[in-house]
Amino acid sequence: MSAKFKLKNHENWIKFPIDRLSLDSELMQRFLENCPEISQGLITKIVASGMGSNYSFYLDQDHLGLAQNDQKPIYVDIESSMKYHSKVYFKKGHSNEPFYKSIKSESMKVIDITCGMMGDSLLMNFWGFDVLAYEANPIISCLILNALKVHPLKRFKFVTQEFNWNHYIDGVVFYDPFFRKEKEKTSPKKAMQVLRDFDEFDFLSRPELDEKVVVKRPKGSEDIWEKPHHRYQGKSVRYDVY
Ligand SMILES: C[S@@+](CC[C@H](N)C(=O)[O-])C[C@H]1O[C@@H](n2cnc3c(N)ncnc32)[C@H](O)[C@@H]1O
Incomplete structure (x- = not known):
């Protein structure tokens, strides 16, 4: 969105x-x-x-x-995304959303280490999280910087840099990587196709953190690390919590 x-x-x-x-x-x-x-x-x-x-x-x-x-x-388009989220969650709320449940924490701080076209980052921000977002691709980063200039966000920091575990300070980590096999599937959304064209980043290894790490995966795909502690199932994706 x-x-x-x-x-x-x-x-x-x-x-x-x-x-x-x-x-x-x-x-x-x-x-x-x-x-x-x-x-x-x-x-x-x-x-x-x-x-x-x-x-x-x-x-x-x-x-x-x-x-x-x-x-x-x-x-x-941050403004349209936020309007869309207001409409969707106005009545039903978000507390039962698998994504929300997977990232929820007392601190309400999240590091989105794969910001992409900001879809997940904006949703987390809309839900009240403090978001620190990283994007490694400099072309996609230009789009993000421009979007944030047009529509500045509170509780949102953006870093145009490849994330590695040495950058971790605090908060729940949200990780939405591409996977080689997924690249072969057809008809992704236009924005995802563009991100895929630029994707060249290796999978991160499993970190040793006290905080939880949430990995977004397409439904039915293999785990990127060992079996997670918990899975939250969405319609087409799942959220693996480590
Ligand atoms: C699947 S997309 C994420 C889509 C995003 N969740 C959204 O809602 O638009 C993965 C993105 O993460 C970026 N990326 C991959 N590895 C990264 C890393 N280690 N640090 C920062 N960005 C990374 C890629 O350039 C790509 O834009």
């Missing part, structure tokens, strides 16, 4: 092909001027990695989007 397809009028969007940003200093300057929330260092990282060379950033007056071959850009 976090990524929306808008783009009614293609002409209103300014296109920044990622592979041109390093070659065209004027284009780079224009991009950075329009997106002051994004550091030159982050763009340098994107260019140096060579990732996303067939993708372009698109900018309208409100949002930074990302698309390949002139398809409709995806972007993170």
Whole structure:
């Protein structure tokens, strides 16, 4: 629910092909001027990695989007996501949601170590958690930084960095990794497909923490570590608690 397809009028969007940003200093300057929330260092990282060379950033007056071959850009729309969550949980509440039950703790602090397009992070924030979110991919990080500029959030911190267990300070850890086999399945949502195109991160090993670690898995898929202490079953995913 976090990524929306808008783009009614293609002409209103300014296109920044990622592979041109390093070659065209004027284009780079224009991009950075329009997106002051994004550091030159982050763009340098994107260019140096060579990732996303067939993708372009698109900018309208409100949002930074990302698309390949002139398809409709995806972007993170915090306001719409929060409105959607208000509508969904207004009457029924969230205390019986498997996801909520899996991450619930006294401190109400969560580290989302795989932020992606913010879907899970926003839901946790909506439910009242203090969220510290990490995203390793610099291209996806640009979309997140822009979304947070457009719609700043309380109780939400974002770090554009690959998470490893040395970064852990406190709170429940929420981990939503891709798995190689899942990559082969067809018809994921558009935003997930984009994330998959960029996915290059290894599975983290099982940590030794006092706090719980919650791993989101597709229903029926194998465990990423040994058998969890508890599983909360959702409709199409489950939450394994270690
Ligand atoms: C399956 S997606 C997460 C989707 C996310 N839960 C959502 O609701 O949009 C995995 C994301 O985690 C990122 N990632 C993978 N390993 C990471 C790590 N060690 N640290 C930070 N980000 C990581 C990937 O770049 C990708 O964007």
